[in-house]
Amino acid sequence: MYTMVSPSLDFRAFLDxxxxxxxxxxxNEEVDPDDEVGAVCRKATETREKAVLFNNVRGAHGGLIRVxxxxxxxxxxxPNEYGRIALHFGLPTTTSARGxxxxxxxxxxxxxxxxxxxxxxxxxxxxxxxxxxxLTKIPVPLLHGEDGGxxxxxxxxxxxxxxxxxxxxxxxxxxxxxxxxxxxGLVAPTQHIGxxxxxxxxxxxxxxxxxxxxxxPTAIAVSxxxxxxxxxxxxxxGALAGSPxxxxxxxxxxxxxxxxxxxxxxxxxxxxxxxxxxxxxEMYGMLFPGKKGxxxxxxxxxxxxxxxxxxxxxxxxxxxxxxxxxxxxxxxxAITQVCQAANLPIKTAWVPxxxxxxxxxxxxxxxxxxxxxxxxEAFCNAVGDVVWKSHAAVAVSRLILVGGDIDVFNFDDLLWxxxxxxxxxxxxxxxxxxxxxxxMPFMSHGxxxxxxxxxxxxxCLFTAEYESDEFRFTEAGFxxxxxxxxxxxxxxxxxxxYGFS
Numbered sequence: 231m232y233t234m235v236s237p238s239l240d241f242r243a244f245l246d247x248x249x250x251x252x253x254x255x256x257x258n259e260e261v262d263p264d265d266e267v268g269a270v271c272r273k274a275t276e277t278r279e280k281a282v283l284f285n286n287v288r289g290a291h292g293g294l295i296r297v298x299x300x301x302x303x304x305x306x307x308x309p310n311e312y313g314r315i316a317l318h319f320g321l322p323t324t325t326s327a328r329g330x331x332x333x334x335x336x337x338x339x340x341x342x343x344x345x346x347x348x349x350x351x352x353x354x355x356x357x358x359x360x361x362x363x364x365l366t367k368i369p370v371p372l373l374h375g376e377d378g379g380x381x382x383x384x385x386x387x388x389x390x391x392x393x394x395x396x397x398x399x400x401x402x403x404x405x406x407x408x409x410x411x412x413x414x415g416l417v418a419p420t421q422h423i424g425x426x427x428x429x430x431x432x433x434x435x436x437x438x439x440x441x442x443x444x445x446x447p448t449a450i451a452v453s454x455x456x457x458x459x460x461x462x463x464x465x466x467x468g469a470l471a472g473s474p475x476x477x478x479x480x481x482x483x484x485x486x487x488x489x490x491x492x493x494x495x496x497x498x499x500x501x502x503x504x505x506x507x508x509x510x511x512e513m514y515g516m517l518f519p520g521k522k523g524x525x526x527x528x529x530x531x532x533x534x535x536x537x538x539x540x541x542x543x544x545x546x547x548x549x550x551x552x553x554x555x556x557x558x559x560x561x562x563x564a565i566t567q568v569c570q571a572a573n574l575p576i577k578t579a580w581v582p583x584x585x586x587x588x589x590x591x592x593x594x595x596x597x598x599x600x601x602x603x604x605x606x607e608a609f610c611n612a613v614g615d616v617v618w619k620s621h622a623a624v625a626v627s628r629l630i631l632v633g634g635d636i637d638v639f640n641f642d643d644l645l646w647x648x649x650x651x652x653x654x655x656x657x658x659x660x661x662x663x664x665x666x667x668x669x670m671p672f673m674s675h676g677x678x679x680x681x682x683x684x685x686x687x688x689x690c691l692f693t694a695e696y697e698s699d700e701f702r703f704t705e706a707g708f709x710x711x712x713x714x715x716x717x718x719x720x721x722x723x724x725x726x727x728y729g730f731s
Contacts, residue, residue, distance in 0.1 A: 238320035268373040271299030289369035302552035334563040342465020351489025374511035379406035386443035387453040400463035444492025455560035503527040513553035554583035564622035591638035651690040
């Protein structure tokens with residue numbers, strides 16, 4: 231019998247950790263999957279409220295399905311702000327953004343901890359085949375009032391494998407219910423799910439596929455991480471969690487899924503069937519009514535699920551929500567990795583949620599910059615070339631280069647640097663001959679190519695920072711404009727002498 235207690239590797243242990251930390255609301259009154267669930271989740275996300283577990287969704291039957299909203303939302307500002315995300319990585323809830331990224335960066339992609347294959351697991355408690363399958367009877371929420379369908383896949387992970395079995399990919403891409411046994415969703419050819427699907431299409435075959443919901447929280451997070459091609463997320467997850475992921479074989483194909491998953495859809499992606507998909511309220515806070523795309527059809531041939539199973543959902547939209555928070559951490563680590571692997575003088579990178587995870591602040595080691603002899607133009611072009619041509623910043627449009635006085639994890643600091651030190655046009659290095667992320671509204675609804683370009687490096691370093699170790703200036707603020715002794719004096723007397731709260 232399989233047991234697991236780590237919140238990072240077991241979804242229900244994760245929920246228990248949220249309960250213990252007073253970070254979970256359980257709604258036992260009946261809720262309507264049409265709009266009500268989505269609206270509650272959006273308000274909870276936008277107000278930084280607790281995660282919400284709906285235990286009584288109208289239309290649920292046969293152990294399917296409860297719904298968890300805001301699984302990766304932010305808490306109120308303070309030492310536990312990133313607590314829910316920290317739990318995804320097995321860290322204390324007081325871990326800072328920097329600490330979470332350091333944990334991600336501590337794992338070497340070349341030293342994976344491969345999954346443990348189990349004979350069975352909780353995800354096999356119920357097995358449905360053939361006429362037993364009816365996705366329309368699962369109370370999948372209509373997450374936004376004008377969504378083009380019920381998006382069952384917002385916080386699960388697609389599982390695919392190349393025909394030669396050399397690469398198994400776990401990834402996140404949206405998908406909506408089409409009918410009783412079909413989904414349709416994004417399979418972008420430039421993303422890993424599309425690359426593997428393309429290999430099967432070249433053979434004239436459908437793509438074996440599975441979709442797992444409520445798997446290990448670390449796995450769900452890493453599924454959204456832009457790691458290199460042909461690196462298996464499963465081994466990386468094991469290394470990051472410090473324990474291998476228990477997996478079981480699918481009933482209808484040769485893929486393996488997390489043994490403790492709440493719900494698993496098995497089947498294949500058709501090589502030649504397409505259906506209308508969308509619109510959907512996306513991570514940029516917009517929904518364009520009537521805008522549809524033609525996407526591949528996913529055929530569901532088998533469903534396995536736990537008793538009283540739970541569907542986690544991310545209700546995308548205005549920041550902050552899971553797309554911004556969790557993707558931001560993982561993209562930050564990936565950008566840092568590719569820059570340092572290229573020997574660029576970058577100390578760390580941070581993708582903040584406030585600009586909808588579209589900007590990345592890169593803190594430059596200016597001493598190393600000068601030692602390496604970089605000119606402004608050469609350095610900015612080199613950073614852009616390395617980052618934009620990697621998979622690290624797929625959904626990032628702007629890199630903001632700052633010096634050591636700027637804390638990239640402090641968005642006010644980053645905005646201060648960008649607004650005062652980057653001369654528009656002259657300090658911007660635009661790249662149009664690179665992959666562009668078409669979901670960005672200015673790409674899909676702007677005047678340019680929706681799939682190419684739209685990337686810029688904004689240099690916030692002063693000219694002297696490229697030239698001299700002697701260059702300095704004083705920050706005109708409490709932090710930088712006064713001695714430590716004066717700051718300590720003011721802080722000590724803040725309430726007693728001055729009367730501030």
